[in-house]
Amino acid sequence: MEFSWLELKDFRSYHELRLEPDPGVNVFVGPNGAGKTNLLEAAAYLTSLRSFRGAPDEALINDEAEAAVVRGEVQHVQSTSLIEAELPQGGRRRIRVNGQRPTRSTDLLGHVRGVVFLPDDLDIVKRGPAYRRDFLDGVAVQIWPGAHLDQQDYERSLRQRNTLLREAGREVDEPTLAVWDERLSLAAGKLMVRRSAAAEALREWIVDTYDRLATVATRVELHYASKWGGSLEGTPSQTVAEILAEALRRSRRADTERRVTTMGPHRDEPWFTVDGRDARTRASQGEQRTLALSLRLASHRSVSEATGEPALLLLDDVFSELDLDRANALAGMLPQAQTFITTAREEEIPVHGRTFVVQPGRIR
Secondary structure, eight states: EEEEEEEEEEEEEEEEEEEOOOOOOEEEEEOSSSHHHHHHHHHHHHHHHSSSTOOOOGGGGGGSEEEEOOOOHHHHHHHSEEEEEEEESSOOEEEETBBOSSSSSSGGTTTSSSEEEOGHHHHHHHHOOHHHHHHHHHHHHOOTTTHHHHHHHHHHHHHHHHHHHHGEEEEEEEEEOOOOOHHHHHHHHHHHHHHHHHHHHHHHHHHHHHHHHHOOOOOOOOOOOOOTTBOOTTTOOHHHHHHHHHHHHHHHHHHHHHHHHOSSSGGGGOOETTTTTTTTSOOHHHHHHHHHHHHHHHHHHHHHHHHHHHOOOEEOOOOGGGGGHHHHHHHHHOOOEEEEESOOOGOOOOOEEEEEEEEEEEEE
16 A cells, blocks of 8 residues: 555644655655654654654644644545545544544544554663553554553543452452453453454564664564463453453452453553563663664554565665664665655665655654
């Protein structure tokens, strides 16, 4: 899949922009602060319906405007989709697919799929388990868009159960708690199945992408097992739900005392190892950086293979942090897919493509 064209109106620093990218590699060159990342953020918004910076929709609207619009024509193998997102100040966003409003805005997911690499992706390796859970959940949504609804259902059930525990204190209503235990467990079963499947899909590609980037054979592994049920890969969602329901019953006293849910996928701790060493605490900076990039490349290969067409690849300032060997290795690994690359210095990019010059508010 690829964008035939992309239009922005009052999105971040762009008042009006129409971009017609090449189906292959597109390099966006400009000084820091010119708006290169804003462009990638707009393209990525149509793949996930959220900012990859974690910003609320209101923050995406130009300071001088009342609403922002991102629209684009997406060319698939056998079809074309026109997708549009309008983000008003103080109101609900409006989504259209081929001129029609879908029943739910999340029905847009899957019309265009993309994988983004950001300098902050080092956090996936170096920081706490929440970053790795979010990474796996993000891959799951790109492969199975319906996973987004499962994640929302789980988060909603978790909030309600925690609210009950917090407000009731030690006098919690047991029948009501049992209702939320059941809802939480059922949602967790669906979430865990997708998260585990995403981890399995990634494993076969992570080793290959890491070895090719590092230019030496390295044993890289992704580990994922829950503290409340062990390894649940290949386990049906109903069975996962039953395992968690039992774990919640066992932890009920502790949950009541702490006034928070202590068991569930929100407490799981995925981790990576490099040659048997914990990547977060014992890998070198170079190994961690190589692993972070290999995770995104592995994600792209997993999503593209699962969906049968190449996903969009967005690389934000990736080459500036790589030595010459790794930069050349990455250039040789770029997939046959529409790729957006940003850089402040064009000479750092050892790959040929269509070049755009980015200046504040405009691109030429």
